[in-house]
Amino acid sequence: RKEVEQDPGPFNVPEGATVAFNCTYSNSASQSFFWYRQDCRKEPKLLMSVYSSGNEDGRFTAQLNRASQYISLLIRDSKLSDSATYLCVVNPNTGNQFYFGTGTSLTVIP
Amino acid sequence: DADVTQTPRNRITKTGKRIMLECSQTKGHDRMYWYRQDPGLGLRLIYYSFDVKDINKGEISDGYSVSRQAQAKFSLSLESAIPNQTALYFCATSDPSSGRSGEQYFGPGTRLTVT
Numbered sequence: 001r002k003e004v005e006q007d008p009g010p011f012n013v014p015e016g017a018t019v020a021f022n023c024t025y026s027n028s029a030s031q032s033f034f035w036y037r038q039d040c041r042k043e044p045k046l047l048m049s050v051y052s053s054g055n056e057d058g059r060f061t062a063q064l065n066r067a068s069q070y071i072s073l074l075i076r077d078s079k080l081s082d083s084a085t086y087l088c089v090v091n092p093n094t095g096n097q098f099y100f101g102t103g104t105s106l107t108v109i110p
Numbered sequence: 111d112a113d114v115t116q117t118p119r120n121r122i123t124k125t126g127k128r129i130m131l132e133c134s135q136t137k138g139h140d141r142m143y144w145y146r147q148d149p150g151l152g153l154r155l156i157y158y159s160f161d162v163k164d165i166n167k168g169e170i171s172d173g174y175s176v177s178r179q180a181q182a183k184f185s186l187s188l189e190s191a192i193p194n195q196t197a198l199y200f201c202a203t204s205d206p207s208s209g210r211s212g213e214q215y216f217g218p219g220t221r222l223t224v225t
Contacts, residue, residue, distance in 0.1 A: 008150070034213075043200060043216035044153070087152070097168060098214065100145075102152035 001026050004090050006101035014109050017078050021104045023088030024070045032091040033064055033071045037084045038103065044087055047073075078108045113137045116201050116217035123191050124225055131186045131220050133201030141204045142184040143214065144168075144176060146197040153200065159184055191224040198222075 006023045013019045025033075033050035048055065050062040050071050061074040071090075075082055088101035114135045123129050133142065144156040145168075155168030157176040165176060173195060177185045188195055198221050202214040 004152075041219075043218055044214075045216070046213045049213075097155055097158065098143075099155075100153040102150060 003027060003092070003099035004088055004101040006088050006104050008102055008104060010105040010107060012107045012109055013078055015078055015080060017108075018074065018076045019078060019106065020072055020074045021086055021088075021106075022070050022072050023101050023104075024068075025088075025090045025099075026069070027090070027092045028066075028069060030069075030090050030092045033062075034089040034091075035060075035062055035071075035073045036087040036089055036100075038087055039084050044100075047086070075106075078106075080108050080110060083107045114201060114203055114215050114217040116199075116220050118220060119218065120221045122223045122225065125192055127191050129188045129191055129222070131188075131199055131201075131222070133184045133186070133217055135182050135184075135201075135203045135215075135217075137203055137205070137215060138181070139203035139205040139215070140181060141206070142178070143202040143204070144174075144184065144186045145200045145202065146170070146195075147200060147219075148197050156186065188222075188224075191222075193224045196222060196224050 035047040036044040037047045038044040050064050054063040059076045063072045085103040085105050087103045090099050117132045140161045143158045145153040147153045154170050159165050159178045175187045198219050200219050201217040204214045
């Protein structure tokens, strides 16, 4: 079983829409969770960390459900510039290896 | 200037050749990582290093070796390249002491093709 699993999409949504991605992880003892964004042929960049209590950064909201072992990313009022691949990342042991999901592709359509 | 640089950016090589990918960083981070990215498989960890004297195998280290020449430099070698090593390779750094232990800073990537 993979450490981290994501729906690859693609998600094609109109501008202004709300879209949500989920990601499941297999290690119940995992400590740290993150969402990264990767533009086509570019390097991944940290979008936001995911905290137990949930956290929000502008139009982006991340949530963690430890009981069901998944994290989610909600994007409100989608912009064309949100088109990218979103990578779910889990660190089971805090500071050691990071496990990346395969990514979910989002295209925001005018 | 970029904080994490990789050379070369693109490379085409033949099966059986030895090739080295280089990574340099100016962030002053102790931790460095090498990943490969393949379509449908995401990023997979090849090797990681927590300081100059510490080298660890990742998920897919077979066929690869690394050298941590200095805090700022971490090289990845393919001793005898094979076609299934064709991929996009990323170097990354992190600094847990910054309080942002999850943030990894990636280089721009090296696109390697083995024919």
